[in-house]
Amino acid sequence: MTVSQPVLDRRTFLARAGVLGLALSAPPGLLSAAHANPTGDAVEALVRWLRPELRSLAAETHDALAAFSLPGDDRFSRRQHLSRPAPGGIATRCGRFLMETIDGYLPVPDRVWVPTLVQSTRVLGDVPAPLPPELRSLGLAEAQRLDRALEIVLTNDETLPASIVTALLLNVTATIQVPAVLWRSGGVAPFAKLSWNEKARVFRDFESPNPKIVVLVRRSGALDGWLVDALDGLITYLAMAMLALSADGHYSEQSQYDRRTKQLQGRPISWDQCGYLANTQVPPDGHPEFLGYYQDRMAVEA
Secondary structure (H helix, E strand, O other), rough: OOOOHHHHHHHHHHHOHHHHHHHEEEEEHHHHHHOOOOOOHHHHHHHHHHHHHHHHHHHHHHHHHHHOOOOOHHHHHOOOOOOOOOOOOOOOOOHHHHHHHHHHOOOOOOOOOOOHHHOOOHHHOOOOOOOOOOHOOHHHHHHHHHHHHHHHHOOOOOEEEHHHHHHHEEEHHHHHHOOOHHHHHOOHHHHHHHOOOHHHHHHHHHOOOOOOHHHHHHOOOOOOHHHHHHHHHHHHHHHHHHHHHHHHHHHHOOOOOEEEOOOOOOOOOOHHHHOOOOOOOOOOOOHHHHHHHHHHHOOOOO
Protein backbone atom coordinates (compact mmCIF):
# COMPACT_ATOMS: atom_id res chain seq x y z
CA MET A 1 0.00 0.00 0.00
CA THR A 2 1.40 3.39 -0.98
CA VAL A 3 1.08 6.17 1.58
CA SER A 4 0.06 9.53 0.17
CA GLN A 5 2.59 12.33 0.35
CA PRO A 6 0.36 14.68 2.39
CA VAL A 7 0.30 12.14 5.23
CA LEU A 8 4.08 11.97 5.22
CA ASP A 9 4.25 15.76 5.15
CA ARG A 10 2.01 16.08 8.19
CA ARG A 11 4.25 13.77 10.18
CA THR A 12 7.23 15.88 9.17
CA PHE A 13 5.52 19.05 10.36
CA LEU A 14 4.52 17.47 13.67
CA ALA A 15 8.18 16.60 14.20
CA ARG A 16 9.26 20.14 13.31
CA ALA A 17 6.81 21.71 15.76
CA GLY A 18 7.87 19.36 18.56
CA VAL A 19 4.41 17.81 18.71
CA LEU A 20 5.46 14.42 17.35
CA GLY A 21 8.01 14.12 20.13
CA LEU A 22 5.20 14.51 22.66
CA ALA A 23 3.69 11.28 21.35
CA LEU A 24 6.66 9.34 22.69
CA SER A 25 5.32 9.94 26.19
CA ALA A 26 1.65 9.38 25.36
CA PRO A 27 -0.24 6.81 27.46
CA PRO A 28 -0.02 3.32 25.91
CA GLY A 29 -2.66 2.73 23.28
CA LEU A 30 -3.93 6.33 23.19
CA LEU A 31 -2.94 7.01 19.57
CA SER A 32 -3.87 3.57 18.26
CA ALA A 33 -7.27 3.75 19.99
CA ALA A 34 -7.94 7.12 18.36
CA HIS A 35 -7.03 5.62 14.98
CA ALA A 36 -9.34 2.66 15.46
CA ASN A 37 -12.23 4.89 16.57
CA PRO A 38 -11.63 8.23 14.80
CA THR A 39 -14.97 9.83 15.71
CA GLY A 40 -15.56 8.54 19.22
CA ASP A 41 -14.40 9.05 22.78
CA ALA A 42 -10.87 7.93 21.93
CA VAL A 43 -10.21 11.09 19.88
CA GLU A 44 -11.67 13.24 22.66
CA ALA A 45 -9.31 11.55 25.10
CA LEU A 46 -6.39 12.27 22.76
CA VAL A 47 -7.39 15.96 22.57
CA ARG A 48 -7.70 16.18 26.37
CA TRP A 49 -4.22 14.72 26.71
CA LEU A 50 -2.74 16.98 24.03
CA ARG A 51 -3.90 20.34 25.43
CA PRO A 52 -1.72 20.35 28.59
CA GLU A 53 1.11 18.71 26.65
CA LEU A 54 1.12 21.67 24.25
CA ARG A 55 1.39 23.99 27.23
CA SER A 56 4.37 21.98 28.49
CA LEU A 57 5.95 22.19 25.04
CA ALA A 58 5.42 25.96 25.05
CA ALA A 59 6.93 26.21 28.54
CA GLU A 60 10.05 24.31 27.47
CA THR A 61 10.39 26.53 24.39
CA HIS A 62 10.06 29.78 26.36
CA ASP A 63 12.47 28.56 29.06
CA ALA A 64 14.99 27.97 26.28
CA LEU A 65 14.36 31.53 25.10
CA ALA A 66 14.95 32.83 28.64
CA ALA A 67 18.29 31.00 28.76
CA PHE A 68 19.20 32.46 25.37
CA SER A 69 18.49 35.98 26.60
CA LEU A 70 20.39 35.59 29.89
CA PRO A 71 22.47 32.40 30.28
CA GLY A 72 22.93 31.09 33.80
CA ASP A 73 23.90 27.95 35.68
CA ASP A 74 20.83 25.96 34.59
CA ARG A 75 20.33 22.96 32.28
CA PHE A 76 18.90 25.06 29.45
CA SER A 77 22.03 27.20 29.41
CA ARG A 78 24.31 24.17 29.52
CA ARG A 79 22.36 22.59 26.67
CA GLN A 80 22.97 25.67 24.49
CA HIS A 81 26.73 25.47 25.29
CA LEU A 82 26.74 28.95 26.79
CA SER A 83 26.31 29.25 30.54
CA ARG A 84 27.55 31.33 33.48
CA PRO A 85 28.34 30.34 37.08
CA ALA A 86 25.46 32.50 38.33
CA PRO A 87 21.65 32.56 38.21
CA GLY A 88 20.21 33.55 34.84
CA GLY A 89 16.88 33.80 33.09
CA ILE A 90 15.64 30.43 34.35
CA ALA A 91 16.23 31.44 37.97
CA THR A 92 14.12 34.58 37.48
CA ARG A 93 11.26 32.44 36.09
CA CYS A 94 11.44 34.45 32.90
CA GLY A 95 9.94 31.67 30.78
CA ARG A 96 6.76 31.69 32.84
CA PHE A 97 6.70 35.51 32.71
CA LEU A 98 7.02 35.40 28.92
CA MET A 99 4.10 33.00 28.55
CA GLU A 100 1.85 34.95 30.91
CA THR A 101 2.65 38.25 29.22
CA ILE A 102 2.29 36.90 25.67
CA ASP A 103 -0.98 35.15 26.53
CA GLY A 104 -2.36 38.21 28.30
CA TYR A 105 -1.34 41.03 26.01
CA LEU A 106 -0.33 39.79 22.57
CA PRO A 107 -3.18 40.26 20.10
CA VAL A 108 -3.57 36.88 18.41
CA PRO A 109 -7.08 36.76 16.90
CA ASP A 110 -8.18 33.18 16.25
CA ARG A 111 -9.73 34.12 12.90
CA VAL A 112 -6.22 34.94 11.67
CA TRP A 113 -3.92 32.44 13.34
CA VAL A 114 -6.06 29.32 13.28
CA PRO A 115 -6.31 29.17 9.46
CA THR A 116 -2.71 30.38 9.18
CA LEU A 117 -1.36 27.58 11.37
CA VAL A 118 -3.61 24.86 9.99
CA GLN A 119 -2.99 25.68 6.33
CA SER A 120 0.66 26.67 6.47
CA THR A 121 1.65 23.44 8.21
CA ARG A 122 0.91 21.55 5.02
CA VAL A 123 3.51 23.71 3.33
CA LEU A 124 6.11 23.48 6.08
CA GLY A 125 5.93 19.70 5.98
CA ASP A 126 7.20 19.78 2.42
CA VAL A 127 10.65 20.94 3.53
CA PRO A 128 12.83 17.79 3.54
CA ALA A 129 13.68 16.57 7.03
CA PRO A 130 14.81 12.98 7.66
CA LEU A 131 13.34 11.85 10.96
CA PRO A 132 15.27 9.95 13.65
CA PRO A 133 14.30 6.32 14.31
CA GLU A 134 12.34 7.04 17.49
CA LEU A 135 10.06 9.44 15.60
CA ARG A 136 9.78 7.16 12.57
CA SER A 137 8.67 4.41 14.94
CA LEU A 138 5.40 6.29 15.38
CA GLY A 139 3.25 4.92 12.59
CA LEU A 140 1.67 7.09 9.93
CA ALA A 141 -1.80 6.18 11.18
CA GLU A 142 -0.89 7.37 14.68
CA ALA A 143 0.58 10.54 13.19
CA GLN A 144 -2.68 11.19 11.35
CA ARG A 145 -4.65 10.92 14.58
CA LEU A 146 -2.21 13.20 16.42
CA ASP A 147 -2.39 15.69 13.57
CA ARG A 148 -6.17 15.62 13.71
CA ALA A 149 -6.10 16.19 17.47
CA LEU A 150 -3.78 19.17 16.99
CA GLU A 151 -6.17 20.62 14.41
CA ILE A 152 -9.07 20.18 16.85
CA VAL A 153 -7.12 21.98 19.58
CA LEU A 154 -6.31 24.84 17.20
CA THR A 155 -9.82 25.20 15.77
CA ASN A 156 -12.03 24.70 18.83
CA ASP A 157 -14.12 27.47 20.37
CA GLU A 158 -11.63 28.17 23.15
CA THR A 159 -9.15 31.03 22.82
CA LEU A 160 -5.83 29.84 21.41
CA PRO A 161 -3.03 30.83 23.84
CA ALA A 162 -0.62 33.09 22.01
CA SER A 163 2.35 31.40 23.70
CA ILE A 164 1.52 28.20 21.80
CA VAL A 165 1.65 30.15 18.54
CA THR A 166 5.07 31.61 19.40
CA ALA A 167 6.37 28.20 20.48
CA LEU A 168 5.28 26.56 17.22
CA LEU A 169 6.91 29.34 15.19
CA LEU A 170 10.17 29.10 17.16
CA ASN A 171 10.32 25.31 16.89
CA VAL A 172 9.48 25.11 13.19
CA THR A 173 12.03 27.82 12.34
CA ALA A 174 14.61 26.01 14.47
CA THR A 175 14.28 22.88 12.31
CA ILE A 176 14.37 24.89 9.09
CA GLN A 177 17.56 26.66 10.13
CA VAL A 178 19.18 23.57 11.72
CA PRO A 179 17.57 20.37 10.33
CA ALA A 180 19.94 18.19 12.35
CA VAL A 181 18.29 19.35 15.58
CA LEU A 182 15.59 16.71 15.03
CA TRP A 183 18.21 14.07 15.75
CA ARG A 184 19.43 15.59 19.01
CA SER A 185 18.44 14.18 22.36
CA GLY A 186 17.44 16.08 25.46
CA GLY A 187 13.98 17.60 25.61
CA VAL A 188 11.13 17.75 23.13
CA ALA A 189 11.10 21.31 21.78
CA PRO A 190 13.55 21.65 18.86
CA PHE A 191 14.33 25.28 19.79
CA ALA A 192 15.43 24.12 23.24
CA LYS A 193 18.00 21.77 21.68
CA LEU A 194 19.80 24.50 19.71
CA SER A 195 23.12 26.01 20.67
CA TRP A 196 23.20 29.70 21.59
CA ASN A 197 24.57 30.62 18.15
CA GLU A 198 21.87 28.54 16.46
CA LYS A 199 19.15 30.28 18.47
CA ALA A 200 20.61 33.56 17.24
CA ARG A 201 20.16 32.25 13.67
CA VAL A 202 16.45 31.76 14.37
CA PHE A 203 16.09 35.39 15.45
CA ARG A 204 18.23 36.57 12.56
CA ASP A 205 15.72 34.86 10.27
CA PHE A 206 12.80 36.42 12.17
CA GLU A 207 14.36 39.87 11.76
CA SER A 208 15.15 39.46 8.07
CA PRO A 209 12.99 41.09 5.37
CA ASN A 210 11.82 37.64 4.26
CA PRO A 211 11.55 35.08 7.08
CA LYS A 212 11.85 31.54 5.73
CA ILE A 213 8.38 30.48 6.94
CA VAL A 214 6.79 33.45 5.19
CA VAL A 215 8.70 32.73 1.96
CA LEU A 216 7.58 29.08 1.94
CA VAL A 217 3.94 29.86 2.68
CA ARG A 218 3.75 32.72 0.18
CA ARG A 219 5.37 30.62 -2.56
CA SER A 220 2.92 27.77 -2.00
CA GLY A 221 -0.21 29.88 -2.46
CA ALA A 222 -1.84 27.94 0.38
CA LEU A 223 -3.02 31.12 2.11
CA ASP A 224 -4.65 34.35 0.99
CA GLY A 225 -2.20 37.19 0.61
CA TRP A 226 -3.53 39.13 3.59
CA LEU A 227 -3.03 36.12 5.87
CA VAL A 228 0.57 35.75 4.70
CA ASP A 229 1.09 39.46 5.35
CA ALA A 230 -0.40 39.01 8.84
CA LEU A 231 2.00 36.12 9.50
CA ASP A 232 4.89 38.28 8.31
CA GLY A 233 3.78 41.11 10.59
CA LEU A 234 3.48 38.79 13.60
CA ILE A 235 6.98 37.39 13.10
CA THR A 236 8.42 40.91 12.72
CA TYR A 237 6.72 41.94 15.95
CA LEU A 238 7.79 38.81 17.82
CA ALA A 239 11.41 39.26 16.76
CA MET A 240 11.43 42.44 18.84
CA ALA A 241 8.88 41.63 21.53
CA MET A 242 10.19 38.26 22.70
CA LEU A 243 13.69 39.59 23.36
CA ALA A 244 12.43 42.83 24.92
CA LEU A 245 10.03 40.93 27.18
CA SER A 246 12.84 38.57 28.17
CA ALA A 247 14.95 41.50 29.36
CA ASP A 248 11.94 42.88 31.24
CA GLY A 249 11.41 39.53 32.91
CA HIS A 250 15.06 39.22 33.93
CA TYR A 251 15.65 42.65 35.37
CA SER A 252 12.30 43.45 36.96
CA GLU A 253 11.01 42.25 40.33
CA GLN A 254 8.36 39.98 38.79
CA SER A 255 9.87 36.74 40.09
CA GLN A 256 9.38 37.82 43.72
CA TYR A 257 6.34 40.06 43.35
CA ASP A 258 3.10 38.86 44.95
CA ARG A 259 0.24 40.31 42.91
CA ARG A 260 -2.26 39.69 45.69
CA THR A 261 -0.41 41.57 48.43
CA LYS A 262 1.49 43.86 46.04
CA GLN A 263 4.62 43.14 48.07
CA LEU A 264 7.96 41.48 47.38
CA GLN A 265 8.24 38.01 48.89
CA GLY A 266 12.04 37.99 48.77
CA ARG A 267 15.03 39.77 47.34
CA PRO A 268 14.82 39.65 43.52
CA ILE A 269 17.72 37.90 41.81
CA SER A 270 17.88 40.78 39.34
CA TRP A 271 19.00 43.11 42.14
CA ASP A 272 22.02 40.90 42.78
CA GLN A 273 22.70 40.67 39.06
CA CYS A 274 22.77 44.47 38.84
CA GLY A 275 24.38 45.18 42.21
CA TYR A 276 21.28 47.11 43.33
CA LEU A 277 20.53 47.90 47.01
CA ALA A 278 22.90 45.46 48.67
CA ASN A 279 21.66 43.62 51.77
CA THR A 280 18.09 44.86 51.59
CA GLN A 281 14.78 43.59 50.33
CA VAL A 282 12.58 46.68 50.52
CA PRO A 283 12.98 49.28 47.77
CA PRO A 284 13.20 52.93 48.87
CA ASP A 285 10.24 55.25 48.44
CA GLY A 286 12.45 57.78 46.68
CA HIS A 287 15.57 59.84 47.14
CA PRO A 288 15.35 62.68 49.74
CA GLU A 289 15.89 65.37 47.13
CA PHE A 290 12.77 64.21 45.29
CA LEU A 291 10.46 64.24 48.34
CA GLY A 292 8.23 67.31 48.55
CA TYR A 293 9.02 70.61 46.86
CA TYR A 294 12.55 71.74 46.12
CA GLN A 295 13.69 74.16 48.87
CA ASP A 296 10.07 74.32 50.04
CA ARG A 297 9.06 76.43 47.05
CA MET A 298 5.35 76.35 46.29
CA ALA A 299 5.42 78.45 43.10
CA VAL A 300 7.86 79.68 40.49
CA GLU A 301 7.75 83.07 38.82
CA ALA A 302 7.81 83.04 35.02
